[in-house]
Amino acid sequence: MNETLNNLYELVIERRQNSEPNSYTSYLFEKGLDKILKKCGEECSEMIIAAKNGDNDELKNEISDLIYHVIVLCAEQGLEWREVEEVLSARGKKSGNLKKFHNSENDML
Numbered sequence: 001m002n003e004t005l006n007n008l009y010e011l012v013i014e015r016r017q018n019s020e021p022n023s024y025t026s027y028l029f030e031k032g033l034d035k036i037l038k039k040c041g042e043e044c045s046e047m048i049i050a051a052k053n054g055d056n057d058e059l060k061n062e063i064s065d066l067i068y069h070v071i072v073l074c075a076e077q078g079l080e081w082r083e084v085e086e087v088l089s090a091r092g093k094k095s096g097n098l099k100k101f102h103n104s105e106n107d108m109l
Contacts, residue, residue, distance in 0.1 A: 009081035016075050039069045
């Protein structure tokens, strides 16, 4: 699927297995799930503010930060990135599900 995100996931997995000094990713794994979740929440809030302010330069950075922290969360939870991509791919193939969307927010695309 997306080579950039797959490469990032592999790097995150490497940092989880082999901690590197001065690595922010290693630091997150050392601090654990609560820290990772806190960072996901912070980045999500910052993304929302950037979007509301109409600042696309800031928005692209905050989206990138959020995606990075979500990938770290996946690694922490033992969720393979390909599993997330499979869900997105399946949703991208759906069509004509507007009525279902109103009943369930699980099928967003």
